[in-house]
Amino acid sequence: MTVQDIRAFNRFYTNVIGALDYSRHLYAPYTLTESRVLYELAHSPRTDAADLRAELSLDAGYLSRILNKFEQDGLIERTTSRNDPRRRRVTLTARGRETGKLLEERSNEAVGSLLATVPAAERPRLAEAMTTVRTILSHGRPPRREDVVLREPGPGDLGWIVQRNAALYAAEYGWNADYEGLVARIVADFAEDHDPHLERVWIAELHGRPVGCVMCVRDEAPATARLRLLLVEPDARGLGIGGRLVTSVIDFARGVGYRDLVLWTNDVLADARRIYQRHGFALVAEKPHRSFGKDLLGQDWRLELHSTPE
Amino acid sequence: MTVQDIRAFNRFYTNVIGALDYSRHLYAPYTLTESRVLYELAHSPRTDAADLRAELSLDAGYLSRILNKFEQDGLIERTTSRNDPRRRRVTLTARGRETGKLLEERSNEAVGSLLATVPAAERPRLAEAMTTVRTILSHGRPPRREDVVLREPGPGDLGWIVQRNAALYAAEYGWNADYEGLVARIVADFAEDHDPHLERVWIAELHGRPVGCVMCVRDEAPATARLRLLLVEPDARGLGIGGRLVTSVIDFARGVGYRDLVLWTNDVLADARRIYQRHGFALVAEKPHRSFGKDLLGQDWRLELHSTPE
DNA sequence: CTGGGATATTTGACTGAGTCAGAGATACCG
DNA sequence: CGGTATCTCTGACTCAGTCAAATATCCCAG
Incomplete structure (x- = not known):
């Protein structure tokens, strides 16, 4: 039964992810969620607060506070959006980009050490299987x-x-x-x-x-x-x-x-x-x-x- | 670069899992972690508290409190382990098994509705890809x-x-x-x-x-x-x-x-x-x-x- | 132009999941 | 037997995340 397969996979992968960010210092001095926000800021062209909220499905209040912290730390600047003054446009400062890069590197390292346990010959199969899972699950939209x-x-x-x-x-x-x-x-x-x-x-x-x-x-x-x-x-x-x-x-x-x-x-x-x-x-x-x-x-x-x- | 692939997959799958237990009532009146403990109790033969802690990598104090709650709710019974009185042997009561089954059914339903968005013809590929990911990542031990x-x-x-x-x-x-x-x-x-x-x-x-x-x-x-x-x-x-x-x-x-x-x-x-x-x-x-x-x-x-x- | 309803953001107040440290009991090892 | 490690539990705490209310603005129908 496939439902069981998926659940088994979920349990398994929950552990994998858990193991990866078990070492909290990965994100220090930020949290996982904060670093996700930073990642999104660095990689997404559209960076109004509302976009971030939608993309990461965060609570509005929570996000607001995270952005406060970032602003205090000098990672971002907030201006009101041009076309809609209700919205806040968020832009990374140089320092913010730097910090983002740092966190990313740490995360890469963690994943890298996981990957190192996988024999090189199996990596292509792993990558392929992952994209298969991703493409099948991601589109409710069928291929065209x-x-x-x-x-x-x-x-x-x-x-x-x-x-x-x-x-x-x-x-x-x-x-x-x-x-x-x-x-x-x-x-x-x-x-x-x-x-x-x-x-x-x-x-x-x-x-x-x-x-x-x-x-x-x-x-x-x-x-x-x-x-x-x-x-x-x-x-x-x-x-x-x-x-x-x-x-x-x-x-x-x-x-x-x-x-x-x-x-x-x-x-x-x-x-x-x-x-x-x-x-x-x-x-x-x-x-x-x-x-x-x-x-x-x-x-x-x-x-x-x-x-x-x- | 494969590290990027894996990280992309992690981000993606974090969302999948998040979407699945977004509806908190899935586990009500328990939490995700509590239900994981219950699952482990129902499916693992070795059920000393220490085993649970190792298997789910939980904090000892946290687990102790979860077990307290379970005991109060009449889901488990705690006795000291025979061979090592420091350890506590945990056994599910009939009621505990029942509750476990209930949670499991709810979870099955949630996964089932996710699966329903996947066309039937693609399900075998999905299952196969998942087991591929799992087997490759799970054994640092190579096949024998x-x-x-x-x-x-x-x-x-x-x-x-x-x-x-x-x-x-x-x-x-x-x-x-x-x-x-x-x-x-x-x-x-x-x-x-x-x-x-x-x-x-x-x-x-x-x-x-x-x-x-x-x-x-x-x-x-x-x-x-x-x-x-x-x-x-x-x-x-x-x-x-x-x-x-x-x-x-x-x-x-x-x-x-x-x-x-x-x-x-x-x-x-x-x-x-x-x-x-x-x-x-x-x-x-x-x-x-x-x-x-x-x-x-x-x-x-x-x-x-x-x-x-x- | 106006009023009603929706949206974006912020702040205060709160919950509760998970962590940390210490204490008591016991095992293990030399 | 003494020292150290392990298992469990409790108290105290942190802080991620939620909820609700307030404010400012947008959008649309009339």
């Missing part, structure tokens, strides 16, 4: 279309295609290892020998993570291209990625002079079928077969690329 | 040999082999996409058609994550097996995983009656070479070649399997 980029495959991406195809279809439809073999074969054929002008692979990437793919290769039939291995990760569906991938293939195939674009898929893959239909593919044949440990209904689809002259 | 298990490949594991081989050798030695093609070919050949009695793949797994692999297939030469695709993730090196994988192959090959075990590798792969040498392989040929975008020195190694009779 514009966050997805299509690109050529890099090292490991072809392997990724094999891995995700196999794992996903095993999980969703119970297909067995034969399917992984088929995908590996397709990928190997492509990698070993393909004409970059006539054959291509696209990877869809979301926040630096591959979430989809498609391949376009030459078919045995003359002037015919074949679309293969269309895949979108479940957590990235609904962003139109499948459609963009198919569009890329169609545009590419038409651009380099293919007359027809064909593909083979299976009845059970309903989402994919809808995409093909929407892009003008027509079902030309259906045939039951037994593959990947299941009884399936294979389908051949076709799109005439030059039916609509430009 | 016993944490590694060897197993047969499951769905996606062959693809993983391709992906990691390609990505790692690209990163470490700058090999190009040809290598990914070669690995994909090897994997495809294996997946499409292999005799499970004579050919096999092993995956090394550490805490549920694949971190290594090796393959054993029939060679063209009679009664000869070939070891291929030995790989260990950088952050899992030094645990003897490579050695265990090679041993598995040798034992398997010897067990099913091969006379010889051969392998092809390259001069630059020094770590792997040491493993082969240690297991008795002998270098039989060297030949320069240009592959994967580099000038390399290929090596053939051989091990006679029945030279040492059992």
